[in-house]
Amino acid sequence: MFSNKFVVEGKLAVITGGSQGLGFALAKKLVSKGANVVIISRTESKLTKCVAELKKRVEKENQFVDYIAADLSKYAECEKVREYFVAKQLYPDHLICCAGDAYPEEFIKMPVAKIDQGIDVNYKTAVYLVHAMLPLITEPVREQHLVFCSSVVAFYSYYGYSQYTPLKAAVKALSDSLRQELLPYGVKVHTVFPGNFQSEGYAEEMLTKPALTAQIEGPSPAIPADECASIVLKSLEKGKLYIFTDLIGWVIASFSLGFNPREWWFAQIFLSLIGALFGRLIDLYHESLVRKQFNSAKKQK
Numbered sequence: 105m106f107s108n109k110f111v112v113e114g115k116l117a118v119i120t121g122g123s124q125g126l127g128f129a130l131a132k133k134l135v136s137k138g139a140n141v142v143i144i145s146r147t148e149s150k151l152t153k154c155v156a157e158l159k160k161r162v163e164k165e166n167q168f169v170d171y172i173a174a175d176l177s178k179y180a181e182c183e184k185v186r187e188y189f190v191a192k193q194l195y196p197d198h199l200i201c202c203a204g205d206a207y208p209e210e211f212i213k214m215p216v217a218k219i220d221q222g223i224d225v226n227y228k229t230a231v232y233l234v235h236a237m238l239p240l241i242t243e244p245v246r247e248q249h250l251v252f253c254s255s256v257v258a259f260y261s262y263y264g265y266s267q268y269t270p271l272k273a274a275v276k277a278l279s280d281s282l283r284q285e286l287l288p289y290g291v292k293v294h295t296v297f298p299g300n301f302q303s304e305g306y307a308e309e310m311l312t313k314p315a316l317t318a319q320i321e322g323p324s325p326a327i328p329a330d331e332c333a334s335i336v337l338k339s340l341e342k343g344k345l346y347i348f349t350d351l352i353g354w355v356i357a358s359f360s361l362g363f364n365p366r367e368w369w370f371a372q373i374f375l376s377l378i379g380a381l382f383g384r385l386i387d388l389y390h391e392s393l394v395r396k397q398f399n400s401a402k403k404q405k
């Protein structure tokens with residue numbers, strides 16, 4: 105049995121995007137494990153319902169659950185979040201950035217507003233909040249965990265995700281820089297690369313997802329959010345820096361190992377060779393699907 109590298113009992117966990125999906129699933133598990141939890145998102149009505157639900161799981165006398173309604177894509181609101189903790193003299197032990205959303209659609213049909221939304225929700229909510237919280241992250245030096253939510257698509261961007269994958273790749277790059285920069289402050293930076301999982305956001309994205317996008321990502325069927333949260337927590341407890349929630353995600357990431365953290369590195373190096381040999385062939389196959397789709401649409405006109 106491994107030693108738990110992600111102790112939560114009695115600790116303070118702050119979860120953005122905590123009002124649904126993976127964020128709320130993680131919040132429930134952390135409260136059940138004895139953590140103090142503050143969830144953050146924009147919609148107060150969702151947050152109050154979630155906190156009522158979380159309070160049912162409170163076991164310990166002095167364990168608390170709270171929420172902050174804030175649009176984290178606005179820096180000023182991230183500063184208000186910091187002030188909340190300063191005023192209460194609370195120093196988060198775990199900061200888990202789950203806020204995000206995808207709008208899968210062909211780029212030629214992409215409204216500019218959705219491009220802005222992708223940047224705001226997937227990138228700004230993470231970079232702004234962590235930046236605003238730096239005074240509480242760097243002082244006092246203590247063991248902390250900073251968890252970013254990227255996606256498998258950060259390793260392989262394909263048809264339909266032009267509004268989303270660039271920002272998930274940016275979250276990966278941001279986490280890679282901060283993993284080095286925050287070392288002296290006792291901060292462990294983890295990056296989660298989920299495969300598909302069922303959530304309110306997933307249901308939303310399925311409304312616009314092109315059939316070809318769904319076909320390409322067929323090897324990643326959507327698992328329940330609770331199952332995804334369990335996999336993430338177990339990986340954090342094992343001290344994993346890069347966290348995958350399905351096999352295909354780990355395989356695709358192994359295709360581009362580069363400077364990335366490894367696990368089962370021997371197998372990953374073998375897979376990186378397979379990726380070097382066949383990755384482009386898989387991409388060419390996907391390109392042939394695009395051409396086929398385009399030509400058959402042209403014939404129907």
Ligand SMILES: NC(=O)C1=CN([C@@H]2O[C@H](COP(=O)(O)OP(=O)(O)OC[C@H]3O[C@@H](n4cnc5c(N)ncnc54)[C@H](OP(=O)(O)O)[C@@H]3O)[C@@H](O)[C@H]2O)C=CC1
Nearest residue numbers: 121123125126145146147175176203204255300301303305
């Ligand atoms: N579901 C999936 O298949 C996959 C998801 N992911 C990633 O995992 C993470 C969680 O996904 P999922 O559970 O599906 O997400 P959901 O879309 O279900 O929930 C997103 C959460 O983020 C909050 N949020 C959105 N915008 C903001 C904002 N500007 N400020 C503060 N909070 C905000 C939402 O609450 P509110 O609207 O009230 O603000 C909500 O709580 C996301 O980063 C997603 O990109 C990665 C791979 C696959």
Ligand SMILES: CCCCCCCCCCCCCCCC(=O)[C@@H](N)CO
Nearest residue numbers: 206255256257298299300320321323324
């Ligand atoms: C041997 C290698 C074959 C490779 C074939 C390509 C398979 C691609 C699977 C990618 C799955 C990505 C799921 C995350 C999607 C996501 O982030 C959205 N659901 C956002 O919410």
